[in-house]
Amino acid sequence: MNSNWQEDVKQMASGIRLRVLKHTIDSNGGYLSQACSSAELFSVLYKRILKLDKLEKPLLPEKFQGVPNSERKAVTGINFNGGGKQENDNFILSPAQYALVLYAALIEAGRMDEKAMEEYNKDGSSVEMIGAEHSPGMEVTTGSLGQGISQAAGIAYARKVRGDSGRVVVFLSDGECQSGEFWEAVQAMSFLKLNNMLMFIDVNGFQCDGETKDVMNIEPFDERIRAFGARVFRINGHDIEKIAELGELPPADVPTFVLCDTNPHKDMEILKERYPKYHYTRFSSDEERERYQEHYDELLEARRG
Amino acid sequence: MEILRNVHAKNLVKWAEDKKDAYLLSADLTSSCEAHLFKEAYPERFLSMGIAEQNMLAFAGGMAREGLVPLIHTFAVFIYRRAYDQIAMSVAYPNLPVKMFGFLPGILTPGGATHQAIEDISVMRSLPNMTIIECGDATDVEASLGYAYSIDGPVYVRVLRGEIPRLFSPDDGVDFSKPRKLREGNDFVLLTSGICTEEGMRAAAALEEQGVSISHYHITTLKPFDHPEIVAEIEKSKYGAITMENHSIIGGLGTIIAEQMAEYGCTKKLHRLGLKDTFVHGASQRYLMRKYGLDAIALIAKIEEITKTRFNILEESLRETYTPSLHSDYKPEAL
Numbered sequence: 001m002n003s004n005w006q007e008d009v010k011q012m013a014s015g016i017r018l019r020v021l022k023h024t025i026d027s028n029g030g031y032l033s034q035a036c037s038s039a040e041l042f043s044v045l046y047k048r049i050l051k052l053d054k055l056e057k058p059l060l061p062e063k064f065q066g067v068p069n070s071e072r073k074a075v076t077g078i079n080f081n082g083g084g085k086q087e088n089d090n091f092i093l094s095p096a097q098y099a100l101v102l103y104a105a106l107i108e109a110g111r112m113d114e115k116a117m118e119e120y121n122k123d124g125s126s127v128e129m130i131g132a133e134h135s136p137g138m139e140v141t142t143g144s145l146g147q148g149i150s151q152a153a154g155i156a157y158a159r160k161v162r163g164d165s166g167r168v169v170v171f172l173s174d175g176e177c178q179s180g181e182f183w184e185a186v187q188a189m190s191f192l193k194l195n196n197m198l199m200f201i202d203v204n205g206f207q208c209d210g211e212t213k214d215v216m217n218i219e220p221f222d223e224r225i226r227a228f229g230a231r232v233f234r235i236n237g238h239d240i241e242k243i244a245e246l247g248e249l250p251p252a253d254v255p256t257f258v259l260c261d262t263n264p265h266k267d268m269e270i271l272k273e274r275y276p277k278y279h280y281t282r283f284s285s286d287e288e289r290e291r292y293q294e295h296y297d298e299l300l301e302a303r304r305g
Numbered sequence: 306m307e308i309l310r311n312v313h314a315k316n317l318v319k320w321a322e323d324k325k326d327a328y329l330l331s332a333d334l335t336s337s338c339e340a341h342l343f344k345e346a347y348p349e350r351f352l353s354m355g356i357a358e359q360n361m362l363a364f365a366g367g368m369a370r371e372g373l374v375p376l377i378h379t380f381a382v383f384i385y386r387r388a389y390d391q392i393a394m395s396v397a398y399p400n401l402p403v404k405m406f407g408f409l410p411g412i413l414t415p416g417g418a419t420h421q422a423i424e425d426i427s428v429m430r431s432l433p434n435m436t437i438i439e440c441g442d443a444t445d446v447e448a449s450l451g452y453a454y455s456i457d458g459p460v461y462v463r464v465l466r467g468e469i470p471r472l473f474s475p476d477d478g479v480d481f482s483k484p485r486k487l488r489e490g491n492d493f494v495l496l497t498s499g500i501c502t503e504e505g506m507r508a509a510a511a512l513e514e515q516g517v518s519i520s521h522y523h524i525t526t527l528k529p530f531d532h533p534e535i536v537a538e539i540e541k542s543k544y545g546a547i548t549m550e551n552h553s554i555i556g557g558l559g560t561i562i563a564e565q566m567a568e569y570g571c572t573k574k575l576h577r578l579g580l581k582d583t584f585v586h587g588a589s590q591r592y593l594m595r596k597y598g599l600d601a602i603a604l605i606a607k608i609e610e611i612t613k614t615r616f617n618i619l620e621e622s623l624r625e626t627y628t629p630s631l632h633s634d635y636k637p638e639a640l
Binding site for chain 1: 331333334335336337353354355356357358359360382383386387415416417418419420583584585586587588589592631632634637638639640
């Protein structure tokens with residue numbers, strides 16, 4: 001497998017897109033463009049970069065057990081990842097709106113039973129639409145955007161103090177970096193030299209209201225983060241070799257950011273007609289849904305080769 | 306019952322036409338907060354502030370100092386939780402006319418704990434100078450804009466959006482300064498707000514047929530709130546007061562009535578229905594209303610418990626209610 005990891009990763013990326021597309025068609029709604037922009041990123045992360053627990057078999061998520069309180073400890077989805085072991089990496093998904101993509105990735109990586117998707121957004125399920133810490137693969141609660149990176153930094157600090165060899169790997173998307181908290185976090189992470197942190201940002205250039213440059217410009221994004229004291233790379237976010245290479249880079253003395261420029265309709269040209277509203281895909285007619293179904297069939301065909 | 310769609314979106318455009326000092330500030334949830342038609346109609350008065358609420362609220366304070374009236378539009382939870390200090394110091398302290406429209410209050414969102422504003426009234430109510438309004442139907446939503454604008458100071462409004470019922474005729478007018486009496490009775494005084502009012506109406510109608518007589522008030526203005534006449538009515542009632550709200554029982558309507566009863570020396574009991582000091586999780590509106598006791602059935606059960614009577618009221622026999630589907634066509638995004 002190792003000799004041809006690129007093929008393996010590509011298969012996983014197309015699997016993620018297909019799963020999210022199928023879900024979107026079947027339930028008339030889904031975070032489809034997020035799958036298109038980040039499929040390679042999630043695939044390289046789970047196949048090549050993240051140091052995680054080896055699982056005997058794919059896990060099936062438990063039902064939602066209730067919110068944390070004095071009688072019920074907070075439960076997280078960390079058991080789908082590194083399980084909190086000193087040598088393993090944390091994986092923090094900051095935009096919890098990407099949960100659907102994360103779930104698809106967990107299934108493709110053999111870490112979650114695909115039956116879990118039947119529970120997606122169902123009453124009483126932990127497989128929530130906006131993932132929370134009890135959701136599969138989620139390690140902290142991040143749906144209030146901007147808080148993921150700060151929590152990750154706190155975890156990284158504690159792990160550094162403890163001398164853990166595992167890193168804290170964070171997935172972010174560009175829109176959330178408009179928040180002041182993001183910049184406060186970068187400032188603190190650089191100041192505290194949290195070189196055990198590795199951030200991948202899906203710079204797809206779009207958010208709920210439209211193009212990021214029209215909603216609230218954050219460019220030149222790489223230069224801004226660099227000015228805050230971090231090590232920054234900016235790459236094509238669909239280039240799996242480049243993503244993998246940076247994921248294995250020895251740490252510097254400051255945190256590392258990998259800005260991944262991505263295409264929000266990669267391998268899903270049909271999405272283009274929704275420009276500039278890619279945030280959530282809900283069909284306006286049966287005819288439209290039908291066309292997505294046809295596209296799904298084509299993609300499936302191509303995948304089978 | 307009449308169900309209306311995108312009431313705020315349409316009303317906002319009509320209302321704002323001659324309010325040249327009204328500017329709308331949005332935090333990347335423009336369509337989700339029914340501000341898209343305003344943006345199209347008055348692009349020069351629309352400010353896209355990005356996912357950056359702290360700046361947005363203090364920025365609004367600056368605009369208001371210079372005579373503009375900022376209309377903040379985002380999910381309720383992101384207003385008070387993400388920018389509380391900015392609201393306190395840049396808006397409330399100088400008593401500036403910043404109007405905050407908070408969408409998807411309480412359990413109305415399937416977005417889970419991060420998206421559910423369950424203690425917003427509690428938090429905002431303890432801020433000096435703040436006025437707080439909660440809408441219970443389309444008529445309230447339509448009237449809330451003008452009322453918020455008419456107040457000389459900051460206003461926080463819990464708004465309803467998407468597909469919403471019209472419970473009250475607009476012809477009767479809306480007076481936010483006093484509670485709206487929906488039903489006369491002398492066994493209980495029932496006080497409800499927001500989406501719980503419709504539930505209260507459903508339960509009270511069924512209970513009346515069983516001989517339970519309920520005085521029912523719909524509360525829109527949660528602050529200021531001073532109504533000795535209601536406390537007097539509670540005092541005269543057989544069993545006391547019941548509150549029901551889409552919010553924590555701490556700091557919201559239940560607490561407001563508790564304070565009033567204590568201050569005016571009411572000797573009757575108070576029963577509070579609402580979120581009982583708990584966070585909530587992501588699920589559908591009806592599921593959460595049932596699980597956390599915010600619906601007509603929960604109210605009936607509470608009255609059965611107090612009166613030690615079983616009414617055997619079946620859910621099917623209650624007046625029908627309309628709940629938009631999780632994927633309603635009248636909301637543009639997932640939430």
